Amino acid sequence: MYSKKLMDHFTNPRNVGEIADADGVGMEGNPTCGDTMKIFIKVKDDIITDAKFQTFGCGAAIAVSSMITEMAKGKTLTEALSITKESVADALDGMPPQKMHCSNLGSDALRKAIEDYHAKGTQK
Amino acid sequence: MRYFDHVATNPLNPEVFNAMLPYFKEEFGNPLSVYGLGQSAKQAIEDARVKVAALVNCKAQEITFTSSGAESNNMAIRGIAMARRKEGNHIIVSRVEHHSVLNSARALEKEDFVVTYLVPDKFGMVSPADIKKAINKDTILISITHASSEIGTIEPIAEIVKTAKEHNVAVHADGVATTGNIPIDVMQLGVDAYSLSAHQFYGPKGAGALYLKRGQRILPLIYGGIQENGRRAGTENVPAIVGMGKAAEMAKAELPTRMAHVKKLRDKLIDGLTKIEKVHLTGHPDNRLPGHASFVVEYIEGEGMLLMLEANDIYSASGSACTSKALKASPILLSMGYSSSVTHGSIVFSLGIDNTEEDIDQVLEHMPKIIKRLREMSPFAKEGWGAIDDLEESKEGNHV
CATH class of the missing domain: 3.90.1150.10 (Aspartate Aminotransferase, domain 1)
Incomplete structure (x- = not known):
């Protein structure tokens, strides 16, 4: 059902946890299937220096979270916004089609984290 | 391997497999053929029927072999509903049924049947009182699982039957998860139809059966020859039926x-x-x-x-x-x-x-x-x- 790479990111997920003093936090969920993803980012000079996640969901959802936090780290905010569901799935060597819709929430959660960072910035 | 998914399927018992083997090989006859090869296949089916009947305590003639538990459920619901169509168009099922029951009921809704889906209590138990409330003058059939494979709760089938009989409503119970796992006595339950599946008690896949109380009218799903007394056409899956018989015999004994x-x-x-x-x-x-x-x-x-x-x-x-x-x-x-x-x-x-x-x-x-x-x-x-x-x-x- 799942690729080797996806299973690796599920079995040994990278960047699990919270960032207590995160600069941006984004949460995204699919109300039907229940998958929920929370992404925390640290930003310095427009670059994502750290990213962590908490996820409630299936193997694919956890692997997506692990992969997108890896992809986001080191990218500028603009570059990070260009990460798509497709690029995350490709990086995982593909995903079952039915999981694309409900479990591939990483890019949406990351976008919300970046928006949160910008919102906080304007408040300052 | 530590296997904990016996509601999905069971491994085939080696003794059952051995009993089936001759019917893949030398005993390949068609049970309808008049010569010896056919007649010994016919005899093997009838022996299996006696064993399956013994497992659920009914007469051999009350057992119809099918291809699966799902087919048995489809046959019972559609077959009885269609046979009783002139008497009414209302069917009662519960929310804890298997898809083969729910989707059979949904299909009938498209053909002018009305279906009530009863909500169980927090333990997944269907209440006979709710059944009583749901019955109306058009009710012809109630189909409730004997136990759901998802939650394991055993439903009060005998009490449901008691209520149903007061209103001349037929009762089918899906016994796929129960048969071979707890003692089944269809006489005591009082049901008119009861579904079972061989691979839930260490028999082969592709073998199911439907108990139909003597006198219960039903229309077939599959039309054709006179196999299974005209209730289910198609050349019998002799090895699978033999396997089901052997598995039933072992389940009863053990x-x-x-x-x-x-x-x-x-x-x-x-x-x-x-x-x-x-x-x-x-x-x-x-x-x-x-x-x-x-x-x-x-x-x-x-x-x-x-x-x-x-x-x-x-x-x-x-x-x-x-x-x-x-x-x-x-x-x-x-x-x-x-x-x-x-x-x-x-x-x-x-x-x-x-x-x-x-x-x-x-x-x-x-x-x-x-x-x-x-x-x-x-x-x-x-x-x-x-x-x-x-x-x-x-x-x-x-x-x-």
Whole structure:
């Protein structure tokens, strides 16, 4: 059902946890299937220096979270916004089609984290 | 391999396999043929019929062989509904039925039948009082599972039949999960039809049967020759039927030992797993299948648990949305009042005669670690389900 790479990111997920003093936090969920993803980012000079996640969901959802936090780290905010569901799935060597819709929430959660960072910035 | 998915299927018993073998080879005759080769195949089917009848305590002529439990359910519901169509068009089923019952009922709705879907209590138990309330002058058929494979609760079929008989309503019970796992006496239950499936009691796949009380009218699903007394056409799957007969004979002889074995292991498993925080048993605590243990684990999702168990060579099942092809929360757990968030943590261990004490020890060793690991990743584990309410509120504006 799942690729080797996806299973690796599920079995040994990278960047699990919270960032207590995160600069941006984004949460995204699919109300039907229940998958929920929370992404925390640290930003310095427009670059994502750290990213962590908490996820409630299936193997694919956890692997997506692990992969997108890896992809986001080191990218500028603009570059990070260009990460798509497709690029995350490709990086995982593909995903079952039915999981694309409900479990591939990483890019949406990351976008919300970046928006949160910008919102906080304007408040300052 | 530690296999805990006996509600999905059972391994074929080696003795059953040996009994089937000649019917794949030298005994290949068509049971309708008049010469000896055909007649010995016919005899093998009739011997199997006697054995299957003995397992559920009915007469051999009351057993019709089918291809599966699903076919038996389809045949009972559609066949009886169509045969009684002139008497009424109302059917009662419950929300804890198998898809083969629910979808048969839904199909009839498109043909001017009206279906009532009864909601069970929090243990998944259907109330005979609710049945009584649901019956009206057009009610012709009630179909309730004897036990759901997802929650293990044994339904009060005899009481339901008692109510139904007062109103001349036929009762079918889906006995796929029960037959071979608890004693079945269709006479005592009083049902008019009862479905069973061989691979749920160590027989082969592709073999099912429908008990039909003598005199119960039914229309066939499959038209053709005179096989199965004209109730189910098609050249018989002789090896599978022979296997079903052998499996039934063994199940009847070994039932008390099998039940005691799995029940002891099940109780140990339930005791151990419910000690973990926020792990709840689903289904009825006492009135359940002896080898069935089902749970919801809060704050995590079923598929993750299954994958991590598999990594430790343990095989079980889940009713979670992620593991279903439809990616929807379990309708059975929802009907029992669980919130959709909680249903995602569904996990089902169904035990069989090959399971050992050591198997249970392995599950009890790995499950706490797996749950801990997945909860460490979950946004809900620390703050509870509150976070999901916030998310749903923020979504209300663009809710689908």
